[in-house]
Amino acid sequence: MSEQVKYLLGEDRIPKAWYNIVADLPEPPPPPLHPGTGKPIGPDDLAPIFPMAVIEQEVSTERWIEIPEPVREIYKLWRPSPLIRARQLERALDTPAKIFFKYEGVSPAGSHKPNTSVAQAYYNKQEGVKRLTTETGAGQWGSSLAFAGSLFDLEVEVYMVKVSYHQKPYRRALMETYGARCIASPSSLTASGRAILEKSPDSTGSLGIAISEAVEMAVQRDDTKYALGSVLNHVLLHQTVIGEEAMLQMADADVEPDVVIGCAGGGSNFAGIAFPYLREKLAGRSHARIVAVEPTSCPTMTKGRYAYDYGDTGHLTPLVKMYTLGASFVPPGFHAGGLRYHGMSPLVSHVLHLGLIEPKAYAQTDCFAAAVQFARSEGIVPAPESSHAVKAAIDEALRCKAEGKAETILFCLSGHGHFDMQAYIDYFAGKLKDVPFDHSALESALAELPMVAE
Amino acid sequence: MSEQVKYLLGEDRIPKAWYNIVADLPEPPPPPLHPGTGKPIGPDDLAPIFPMAVIEQEVSTERWIEIPEPVREIYKLWRPSPLIRARQLERALDTPAKIFFKYEGVSPAGSHKPNTSVAQAYYNKQEGVKRLTTETGAGQWGSSLAFAGSLFDLEVEVYMVKVSYHQKPYRRALMETYGARCIASPSSLTASGRAILEKSPDSTGSLGIAISEAVEMAVQRDDTKYALGSVLNHVLLHQTVIGEEAMLQMADADVEPDVVIGCAGGGSNFAGIAFPYLREKLAGRSHARIVAVEPTSCPTMTKGRYAYDYGDTGHLTPLVKMYTLGASFVPPGFHAGGLRYHGMSPLVSHVLHLGLIEPKAYAQTDCFAAAVQFARSEGIVPAPESSHAVKAAIDEALRCKAEGKAETILFCLSGHGHFDMQAYIDYFAGKLKDVPFDHSALESALAELPMVAE
Numbered sequence: 001m002s003e004q005v006k007y008l009l010g011e012d013r014i015p016k017a018w019y020n021i022v023a024d025l026p027e028p029p030p031p032p033l034h035p036g037t038g039k040p041i042g043p044d045d046l047a048p049i050f051p052m053a054v055i056e057q058e059v060s061t062e063r064w065i066e067i068p069e070p071v072r073e074i075y076k077l078w079r080p081s082p083l084i085r086a087r088q089l090e091r092a093l094d095t096p097a098k099i100f101f102k103y104e105g106v107s108p109a110g111s112h113k114p115n116t117s118v119a120q121a122y123y124n125k126q127e128g129v130k131r132l133t134t135e136t137g138a139g140q141w142g143s144s145l146a147f148a149g150s151l152f153d154l155e156v157e158v159y160m161v162k163v164s165y166h167q168k169p170y171r172r173a174l175m176e177t178y179g180a181r182c183i184a185s186p187s188s189l190t191a192s193g194r195a196i197l198e199k200s201p202d203s204t205g206s207l208g209i210a211i212s213e214a215v216e217m218a219v220q221r222d223d224t225k226y227a228l229g230s231v232l233n234h235v236l237l238h239q240t241v242i243g244e245e246a247m248l249q250m251a252d253a254d255v256e257p258d259v260v261i262g263c264a265g266g267g268s269n270f271a272g273i274a275f276p277y278l279r280e281k282l283a284g285r286s287h288a289r290i291v292a293v294e295p296t297s298c299p300t301m302t303k304g305r306y307a308y309d310y311g312d313t314g315h316l317t318p319l320v321k322m323y324t325l326g327a328s329f330v331p332p333g334f335h336a337g338g339l340r341y342h343g344m345s346p347l348v349s350h351v352l353h354l355g356l357i358e359p360k361a362y363a364q365t366d367c368f369a370a371a372v373q374f375a376r377s378e379g380i381v382p383a384p385e386s387s388h389a390v391k392a393a394i395d396e397a398l399r400c401k402a403e404g405k406a407e408t409i410l411f412c413l414s415g416h417g418h419f420d421m422q423a424y425i426d427y428f429a430g431k432l433k434d435v436p437f438d439h440s441a442l443e444s445a446l447a448e449l450p451m452v453a454e
Numbered sequence: 455m456s457e458q459v460k461y462l463l464g465e466d467r468i469p470k471a472w473y474n475i476v477a478d479l480p481e482p483p484p485p486p487l488h489p490g491t492g493k494p495i496g497p498d499d500l501a502p503i504f505p506m507a508v509i510e511q512e513v514s515t516e517r518w519i520e521i522p523e524p525v526r527e528i529y530k531l532w533r534p535s536p537l538i539r540a541r542q543l544e545r546a547l548d549t550p551a552k553i554f555f556k557y558e559g560v561s562p563a564g565s566h567k568p569n570t571s572v573a574q575a576y577y578n579k580q581e582g583v584k585r586l587t588t589e590t591g592a593g594q595w596g597s598s599l600a601f602a603g604s605l606f607d608l609e610v611e612v613y614m615v616k617v618s619y620h621q622k623p624y625r626r627a628l629m630e631t632y633g634a635r636c637i638a639s640p641s642s643l644t645a646s647g648r649a650i651l652e653k654s655p656d657s658t659g660s661l662g663i664a665i666s667e668a669v670e671m672a673v674q675r676d677d678t679k680y681a682l683g684s685v686l687n688h689v690l691l692h693q694t695v696i697g698e699e700a701m702l703q704m705a706d707a708d709v710e711p712d713v714v715i716g717c718a719g720g721g722s723n724f725a726g727i728a729f730p731y732l733r734e735k736l737a738g739r740s741h742a743r744i745v746a747v748e749p750t751s752c753p754t755m756t757k758g759r760y761a762y763d764y765g766d767t768g769h770l771t772p773l774v775k776m777y778t779l780g781a782s783f784v785p786p787g788f789h790a791g792g793l794r795y796h797g798m799s800p801l802v803s804h805v806l807h808l809g810l811i812e813p814k815a816y817a818q819t820d821c822f823a824a825a826v827q828f829a830r831s832e833g834i835v836p837a838p839e840s841s842h843a844v845k846a847a848i849d850e851a852l853r854c855k856a857e858g859k860a861e862t863i864l865f866c867l868s869g870h871g872h873f874d875m876q877a878y879i880d881y882f883a884g885k886l887k888d889v890p891f892d893h894s895a896l897e898s899a900l901a902e903l904p905m906v907a908e
Binding site for chain 1: 458459460462464465527530531532538542560561562563564568601604605623624627628630631632633826829830831832833834835872873875876878879882
């Protein structure tokens with residue numbers, strides 16, 4: 001009865017450095033290419049939108065990158081995040097497996113996103129930037145950057161996909177509480193927004209359009225930069241505090257994971273928990289299977305192609321090599337907005353291509369069923385994105401039961417679902433449908449992939 | 455720069471007993487009276503609605519009451535809750551004061567309420583109860599009992615004030631995610647609900663009506679009991695884990711509070727943080743001022759009368775001596791639903807009457823302004839109820855600044871506002887008004903107080 005449930009760490013054990021997996025990969029990831037010239041892009045190409053310190057991290061091959069003291073100071077507001085043993089869930093499943101989860105929902109914005117928003121806000125502030133622009137879909141990223149901006153006294157302007165802006169007034173209110181300005185995208189503030197509105201006055205927006213608007217505003221003014229919440233190397237880098245802490249906590253619990261699980265949309269929380277373990281695995285110090293979970297509605301890793309593609313629908317971003325469904329692929333409506341991206345982080349794609357991780361896809365209704373079981377056992381209502389990792393963990397635990405194996409499962413619970421309760425309402429009302437995957441839409445989108453001579 | 459921010463405790467330091475202040479009071483609190491006979495009620499009068507273990511706690515004069523091991527086991531899901539030093543807020547206020555807060559929003563339901571819901575569910579389960587009924591206004595209590603019910607496999611039926619039921623679909627969804635049944639009150643399921651609906655088919659409900667429905671359903675069936683989320687002695691008792699933990703954490707931080715603050719509606723989170731410190735104060739081991747904060751719209755402690763009154767509008771409950779605005783007093787609409795109670799816990803009222811604590815009232819717009827400043831400094835968006843404690847803490851810190859005193863302030867942040875963002879939306883939209891207090895309504899309600907020969 002009195003087994004330990006939570007594994008906490010003192011603030012002195014917040015990692016002092018982020019881990020850069022590029023230093024340890026058996027081969028380097030393919031470079032991003034300039035969309036015009038097809039040549040590898042350099043730091044100068046990124047300078048109009050990112051501060052130099054961030055660009056250096058984006059291209060760095062150093063293994064460890066020091067976390068600035070003011071960032072660690074802010075991390076203390078919620079880090080180290082708890083590692084929790086899901087004893088009640090284990091009992092409910094009657095499994096011999098031990099289930100641990102690293103809970104990132106304790107952050108002020110309710111997800112792992114502030115791990116990078118605070119770092120990005122800090123570097124921008126250091127370089128004299130006054131204003132940050134970004135896009136947000138579900139709102140996790142926008143509220144995290146708004147929070148970071150409030151701490152470093154930076155103006156934050158969030159272009160929120162119009163349909164979410166209206167469907168998720170609470171997320172919007174959270175951003176405004178942190179002092180950010182939240183704008184429904186497409187807006188009339190930008191040329192790209194006006195162009196869309198001229199053609200489709202009733203456009204409900206898309207992440208691609210919102211990115212274009214945010215980037216356009218950042219490029220226009222010298223005091224303004226752009227911040228991205230996933231996909232890029234520096235974002236994944238900042239998230240590695242998740243895995244580094246988890247490793248210390250698993251040691252405190254005197255266990256080693258047999259399987260490490262994260263959900264993957266852009267790939268940042270997955271990389272955050274997985275890359276430190278991947279380092280150990282590459283060095284022969286861990287045997288853990290590493291599983292990345294995605295929705296069957298947007299099955300980038302399980303049905304996409306590993307190819308050079310644009311990061312946005314507007315074709316403004318560099319070409320990156322990644323698992324992609326094609327930039328023009330539009331996933332059907334489903335509730336995990338954070339997993340609705342046509343591509344996958346180039347670094348996560350690279351390690352998947354190298355066979356170092358396992359991809360897995362689940363239907364959303366199965367994920368919600370798992371999330372409800374989790375909530376009734378552990379009390380925490382998972383974000384729809386995180387429910388994919390919960391489902392995978394439960395499946396692994398049931399496999400252990402069937403095989404009579406007492407394995408140790410570790411997953412990242414990347415956020416809570418307090419701002420996503422409409423999804424649960426729809427789930428209980430039977431309104432969520434798992435539509436069959438549209439293979440012909442995928443074929444069309446893949447046919448439009450840019451031609452790149454490699 | 456590297457000063458400690460969070461003070462955490464290992465699970466082994468979750469208190470092993472709840473603290474019962476009745477054992478240490480200079481005089482005993484006046485007894486509750488039977489509404490029919492006017493005589494002190496006994497345990498038998500409460501047996502139809504509460505399990506015997508809870509009734510024993512309600513009337514106990516023992517100083518320490520052991521926390522059952524299964525309850526401590528569940529507490530581990532979120533307890534010990536963190537004590538956090540509000541360094542960013544101190545800097546923003548430029549105050550010499552040290553500000554600490556005990557954060558109860560880390561619980562699964564997002565507030566301090568599960569401290570008692572888990573205990574109550576446990577005792578009911580022990581005595582063979584199958585089903586619990588309760589009422590909820592803002593939804594904090596209903597979701598906390600729903601959470602506890604899911605862990606002990608008890609059916610939970612929540613009568614939710616109809617206006618909240620429709621205004622707060624996310625709270626309702628949370629209860630349903632935990633497996634509870636949530637019913638808009640007044641309902642046609644009960645005689646009391648039907649009586650109201652016959653007279654006023656469009657009734658938006660009230661806490662008083664919802665209590666009547668929940669109690670009626672509990673009395674009707676042998677396998678069903680009723681659970682209350684504040685006001686009564688046993689509820690306050692369960693909340694003392696807050697103050698007992700805070701005391702250990704303040705010792706770890708090597709500070710003693712000069713002032714201890716809690717918001718007070720029914721009085722339970724206030725008592726939770728305050729009663730352990732009051733014990734120390736009565737024993738001469740603490741000099742802390744103890745401040746209970748309420749809204750100016752429902753100023754029970756600052757404008758009410760200390761008198762015997764009913765706990766509900768339907769006059770079904772025992773008569774208790776408390777600071778009250780009169781059971782028929784209807785506070786104007788304001789957003790801190792948890793503070794909309796016409797009375798105050800008899801135990802809190804008693805220590806206030808003895809001059810052992812200080813009452814303080816604030817207008818809601820001032821509280822929201824304080825909450826926004828807090829969110830922009832510390833990242834956490836307070837529940838509207840908790841914002842009253844935030845406002846009082848900021849006021850004390852500013853007093854310290856004016857007086858040049860480096861005092862130590864401790865307050866209880868009883869919950870987060872994730873499910874209350876509509877209040878913030880209304881605040882930013884300028885829709886919140888502080889209506890002048892209606893003294894004549896108070897006079898009328900006080901004139902209706904029952905005549906009790908003391």
